[in-house]
Amino acid sequence: ITTLDGYTDKFTATAEVECGGWYTIRLKLANVSDNALSSAVFLEESSLKGPVITVVDTTNVGNSFNDSLVVEGCSENHIIFSRSANLSVEMKIPIAVDTLLSTAIEGVDFSTLPDTITLSPGETSDTLTFWAYDDNLVEGIDTLVIIQDYVYTDCYNYPVRRFPYYIRDKDSLIGELILPAATDSVSCPGDSIELSVLLSSYEGDYHGFWHGDSSIALTRYVEVNTDTTVFFTLYDECGDTLLFQQDLYVKPYDLMVYEKDTVRVCPGDSAMLVPYYLGGEEPVVFTWLDNLTNNIPRTVLPFTDSSYYTFSLADGCGELLIDSALAINMPQPSAGFQYLNDPYVPLRVLFNEKAQNEVSWTWYIDSVVLTGQTFEYDFARPGEYEVLQVVTSDFGCIDSITITVSVETDFYLYIPEAFTPDGDGLNECFEIKGVGFEGYEFSVFDRWGNEVFHTEDINECWDGTFNGQPLPVGAYSYRLIADLPFDEIEIFTGTLNILR
16 A cells, blocks of 8 residues: 545444453454545554553641642651552552662651552552651751552553652741730739730641630730749641740739828817828829818818828729728817015025926026926016916927016015023024125124124124123114115114113
């Protein structure tokens, strides 16, 4: 046949056969259109096909991520060998690792593979399962080439095939538990602290939960009533797990305690009332509950013997304290005193206090300050003087009084008219007594004017003698020159008698 022209039609015929059987293919041609023997039949290359083993592989079975690479330490990997024909015979599929083309080492980088996959008569498929091990090394991508070796059956021999896989390092689960507010302590019991889990590396999906309540949110607020530790467990699809823990604290907190503030107020006076308290958390809000003022301290003027001023304290932790401060009207002292001119000492005045409810006395006399209940004071000269007495009670209340004191010079003399120097021990000496004078000059004269006695000693008395000899009874004259205060002089004259 040198030429073929005209139309070419393709015919397909199928027939069921049994493995190992012999069959004859017969083709019949009829050429009736042009009466020429010019038709031909051709068999298309590979038109007679034998049965095949179908291979379907799945990496990282069950994971949410779609990755053609096998991930170390993650889920298992499947290679499914299937047949659709030649089902009546047992099929043994040899499996091996191409050690020349593979950089991954069996038993080290991945699990050991079976050397044979067996399909029993009637069984259509079987699965080869292997895992890539996590060696915790950063080593790049490893190559794994799995060989399906020759498969011999009575009806057909299956050729060798190679299946390449690539193994990559797993993305480790890396994260941290942080405090967005940068503090692990609360000031008040019951306050909350925000905690948040941040991830920087993971494989596939991740999940986690807070211990104690199983909350799964990565950010949450934790109420802190006492010092405590919070735990959070995190895991990803490839089984990596992290356990975070965070210690949380309550700062030392002292409940507010009011230190009683009682002020004592003298009648008619005002006082500053300053309530003192301890503890609490700032800010502390102070409120006088009478709504008259919120000044601290405040000025009070008690209108009864005891006045209570109620207030409230609210601190930053919400604690509320209600109490009251007390102002007490104290007894008022009453100033008063008496004075007496000393009858024996000119210009000397005796002072005696007559005050009430007092514990101390201060006297202001003639520009001099004195203290005490009773005392004597010698004035410089006669006159009228204002004396101020200030008395203070044991609570500090004060009263005062001013009295005008008249200071006089009391002066008098007692000059006897006679004495009896007769040796009986009675009235033996002529003695002048008196007060209010500073000295005197005393002289006695007989009837002829002769001086028979003279003295300037106020303590010396006359025994009725002259030159050691007793004078006769009778009348004698005397002269007394008295020196009074303030350079004054007074002269007294008279007659005295000697009796025996």
